[in-house]
Amino acid sequence: MAEPAPLHIAFLLYPDVTQLDLTGPAQILSRLGNVRLVLVAKTRDPVPTDAQFPLLPGATFADVPRTDILCVPGGFGTVAAMEDAETLAWVRQVAEGAQWVTSVCTGSLLLAAAGLLRGYRATSHWASRDQLAWFGAEPVAERVVFDRNRVTGGGVTAGIDFALALTARIRGEAHARFVQLSLEYDPAPPFDSGSPERADPATLARYRDMVSRFAPDRAEKVRAIAARSA
Amino acid sequence: MAEPAPLHIAFLLYPDVTQLDLTGPAQILSRLGNVRLVLVAKTRDPVPTDAQFPLLPGATFADVPRTDILCVPGGFGTVAAMEDAETLAWVRQVAEGAQWVTSVCTGSLLLAAAGLLRGYRATSHWASRDQLAWFGAEPVAERVVFDRNRVTGGGVTAGIDFALALTARIRGEAHARFVQLSLEYDPAPPFDSGSPERADPATLARYRDMVSRFAPDRAEKVRAIAARSA
Numbered sequence: 001m002a003e004p005a006p007l008h009i010a011f012l013l014y015p016d017v018t019q020l021d022l023t024g025p026a027q028i029l030s031r032l033g034n035v036r037l038v039l040v041a042k043t044r045d046p047v048p049t050d051a052q053f054p055l056l057p058g059a060t061f062a063d064v065p066r067t068d069i070l071c072v073p074g075g076f077g078t079v080a081a082m083e084d085a086e087t088l089a090w091v092r093q094v095a096e097g098a099q100w101v102t103s104v105c106t107g108s109l110l111l112a113a114a115g116l117l118r119g120y121r122a123t124s125h126w127a128s129r130d131q132l133a134w135f136g137a138e139p140v141a142e143r144v145v146f147d148r149n150r151v152t153g154g155g156v157t158a159g160i161d162f163a164l165a166l167t168a169r170i171r172g173e174a175h176a177r178f179v180q181l182s183l184e185y186d187p188a189p190p191f192d193s194g195s196p197e198r199a200d201p202a203t204l205a206r207y208r209d210m211v212s213r214f215a216p217d218r219a220e221k222v223r224a225i226a227a228r229s230a
Numbered sequence: 231m232a233e234p235a236p237l238h239i240a241f242l243l244y245p246d247v248t249q250l251d252l253t254g255p256a257q258i259l260s261r262l263g264n265v266r267l268v269l270v271a272k273t274r275d276p277v278p279t280d281a282q283f284p285l286l287p288g289a290t291f292a293d294v295p296r297t298d299i300l301c302v303p304g305g306f307g308t309v310a311a312m313e314d315a316e317t318l319a320w321v322r323q324v325a326e327g328a329q330w331v332t333s334v335c336t337g338s339l340l341l342a343a344a345g346l347l348r349g350y351r352a353t354s355h356w357a358s359r360d361q362l363a364w365f366g367a368e369p370v371a372e373r374v375v376f377d378r379n380r381v382t383g384g385g386v387t388a389g390i391d392f393a394l395a396l397t398a399r400i401r402g403e404a405h406a407r408f409v410q411l412s413l414e415y416d417p418a419p420p421f422d423s424g425s426p427e428r429a430d431p432a433t434l435a436r437y438r439d440m441v442s443r444f445a446p447d448r449a450e451k452v453r454a455i456a457a458r459s460a
Contacts, residue, residue: 020413023253023281027386030281037282046286051253051260052267056276056286105414126414143418155414156257160387165420177423177433182440183250184335184356184385186424187417188373190395193407194416203407210412 006036007170010067010094012110013041013057014087016077019049020156021104025071028163031179032171040064042086050075061090069166070098073159074106074125076214079221082113092116100166102151104159111150112137113225121147125155126196127211131219134226157194160185236266237400240297240324242340243271243287244317246307249279250386251334255301258393261409262401270294272316280305291320299396300328303389304335304355306444309451312343322346330396332381334389341380342367343455351377355385356426357441361449364456387424390415 009029011022022039030037038058041047046054072091081087091114095101103111108124111117112135122137123129123145132139143154144162146169153162164185168176193199199207211218239259241252252269260267268288271277276284302321311317321344325331333341338354341347342365352367353359353375362369373384374392376399383392394415398406423429429437441448 018257019253020257023249023257026281026283027248027250027253035282039283051256052265053256053269053288054286056284058283143416144420155412157390157413157415157417161418161420168420173421174432174436177421177429178436178440180419180421180423181426181429181433181437182385183387184424185387185419186373186428187387187419188391189410189415189417190374190391190398191403191407191410193410194414196411198416199407199411202404203411206404206408207411210408 003034006034007032007069008067009035009037009069009071010040010064011038012070012072012087012091012107013039013047013055014077014081015048016075016080017047017049017055017073018075018105018156019051019053019055021073021075021107021159022055022071024157024159025104025163027183028160028167028179029069031182032167033175038064040090050077061086064094066097067094068098069100070094070102072103072107072110074104074109078106078110079218079225082110082222082225088114098149100149100151102162102166104153104162105155108132108137108152109135109222111152113229115229117150120150121145122150122152123154124152127207128222131222131226134223135229234264236264237262237299238297239265239267239299239301240270240294241268242300242302242317242321242337243269243277243285244307244311245278246305246310247277247279247285247303248305248335248386249281249283249285251303251305251337251389252285252301254387254389255334255393257413258390258397258409259299261412262397263405268294280307291316294324296327297324298328299330300324300332302333302337302340304333304337304339308336308340309448309455312340312452312455318344328379330379330381332392332396334383334392335385338362338382339365339452341382343459345459347380350380351375352380352382353384354382357437361452364453365459
């Protein structure tokens with residue numbers, strides 16, 4: 001019996017991405033079996049991430065006119081990527097024929113800016129989630145949100161839960177359990193500070209202070225992009 | 231007041247590394263504040279990983295004669311790296327002056343092969359953990375194990391818990407809680423199959439079958455390396 005056609009997975013890569021938004025789900029989805037996974041960027045040059053090392057694209061936008069699964073990661077570079085017409089055009093193009101249009105963290109804002117979440121339930125990093133409404137999406141306070149073929153994950157590490165849930169949809173729960181065991185995904189966070197509901201007020205204040213120093217006009221920029229795209 | 235000297239973090243990079251062993255902790259440790267993080271390999275060429283995309287070294291062994299924190303990831307490529315004298319020599323050299331000598335997943339076998347875990351309590355990927363005893367280490371069935379300045383994490387995703395625990399040791403618990411919130415690390419695995427104790431027998435059998443097909447002589451090779459290094 002002939003092997004079925006491989007499933008093509010494309011991750012969007014852009015400057016100052018939060019690399020774990022991409023590398024977490026890529027680790028899991030690379031174990032779907034019979035997949036071709038590629039990081040796609042404007043050029044083949046190394047792309048700086050937020051973690052002091054670059055990622056290397058395997059293809060350019062022009063090389064990848066279609067894919068089965070699109071995954072858009074987030075990060076502090078997301079706003080600049082949302083302002084880039086070429087990036088949005090590629091995301092729209094490959095999303096059109098994709099079986100699954102997905103994101104992790106603030107990658108959902110980029111999907112939204114491309115017009116791909118209007119009328120969809122979706123999530124994002126907790127600190128940005130409400131901004132999805134500016135683009136006509138319905139923000140949902142869950143770690144992984146499926147709505148038709150749109151699948152969005154929460155902040156950064158939610159990409160691991162997202163990818164396991166998607167694995168189960170595509171290859172069945174038994175395969176997802178196998179991948180989970182192979183990656184020893186039996187999390188044991190040393191602290192309970194992973195959501196704004198659980199973090200103490202000092203930790204929350206410290207996070208908001210960091211954002212206001214590091215990206216003071218982020219929300220205004222996102223709102224302006226939403227206004228232009230409406 | 232002068233800024234204190236930055237903390238230097240070096241991740242060993244070698245072919246067929248499990249990239250999430252490296253990229254998970256790198257995401258967290260890059261948020262320690264005042265750090266210089268670098269991926270180090272034999273040459274500057276892109277290094278293939280197990281997830282269908284390469285990682286790009288920022289430095290060669292010769293470029294990095296010392297570091298404050300050494301982290302060695304694991305993967306199916308670990309055994310070949312353990313057989314490489316140049317790799318072991320670099321690991322021994324930088325470990326000598328390091329404040330923290332660490333690993334994720336089967337990276338601990340490489341530390342052990344370099345003679346760095348003799349007499350130390352340590353962990354590894356659940357399927358390889360017992361092999362640490364061949365090198366004179368004491369295998370411990372915990373997700374993160376501290377013993378003096380050696381810190382070892384369990385399989386793949388344990389690297390996230392490891393890095394948060396190390397963050398707390400270095401910068402204090404409040405900083406670790408802040409990093410946890412920033413990465414929304416509030417894990418919610420869709421299944422409970424992340425350890426051999428929790429996985430069902432069919433999932434366990436499938437894992438063992440995959441290893442016996444993909445790396446049939448792995449255990450024998452590790453045992454032979456241990457015998458030579460004793």
